[in-house]
Amino acid sequence: MQTDVWNILDSCAFFTQIHPDGNLATVVDIESEIVNRQSKQYYSSLVNKGLKIIEPSKESIELVERKAVETGDYDVLSSVDLKILALGYELKGTIVSDDFAVQNICLHMELEAIGCNGKKIKEIRNWKYKCSACNKIADKKENACSVCGSKDVFRIKVK
Numbered sequence: 001m002q003t004d005v006w007n008i009l010d011s012c013a014f015f016t017q018i019h020p021d022g023n024l025a026t027v028v029d030i031e032s033e034i035v036n037r038q039s040k041q042y043y044s045s046l047v048n049k050g051l052k053i054i055e056p057s058k059e060s061i062e063l064v065e066r067k068a069v070e071t072g073d074y075d076v077l078s079s080v081d082l083k084i085l086a087l088g089y090e091l092k093g094t095i096v097s098d099d100f101a102v103q104n105i106c107l108h109m110e111l112e113a114i115g116c117n118g119k120k121i122k123e124i125r126n127w128k129y130k131c132s133a134c135n136k137i138a139d140k141k142e143n144a145c146s147v148c149g150s151k152d153v154f155r156i157k158v159k
C-alpha cells in the first residue's frame, strides 16, 4: 500500500463502491449524504478498514470558496463539496467525485480528480453570465445586469 497518496472520497464512492485503493479519507458531513442502507454499510466497513474522517481547516475551505467563485461554480456547490475540495487541497490528494463542479475546481486548483467510473477529468469549464434582456456577458455573477439592471442573468459555458 502506498503511504503518501490520498484519495478523498465524495458520496459517489459510497454509492457505487468503486474507487481507488490506498489511503482513503473523507469529511465528517459526508454521512448526511449517504442515505441508503447499502452505502451506509459500505461506509462503516471502510471506516473499520481505516478510512480517515478529517475536518478540513477553515482557511482551506475559504481558499476553495475563492477558487469556486473564480470558476463560476460556487453557486452549485454544497458545503460537503467545499469540504471535500478543501481536504483534497490539504492532503494533496486525488478527489474521487462524479460532481462536475467539484471536478472543474480540482482542475483549476491543479488537484487530481477522477470520477467514480475511474475516468480522469481533463476539461476545464469556465462559466460566464449572460443577461437575457440585453445579452451582455459578464465574467462574474452579479445580482443584476450591470448594463440594463435586469435580474434575468443566467450561466453559460465558455471555453
Ligand SMILES: [Zn+2]
Pocket (backbone or CB within 6 Å): 131, 132, 133, 134, 135, 136, 145, 146, 147, 148, 149, 150
Ligand atoms: Zn442586461
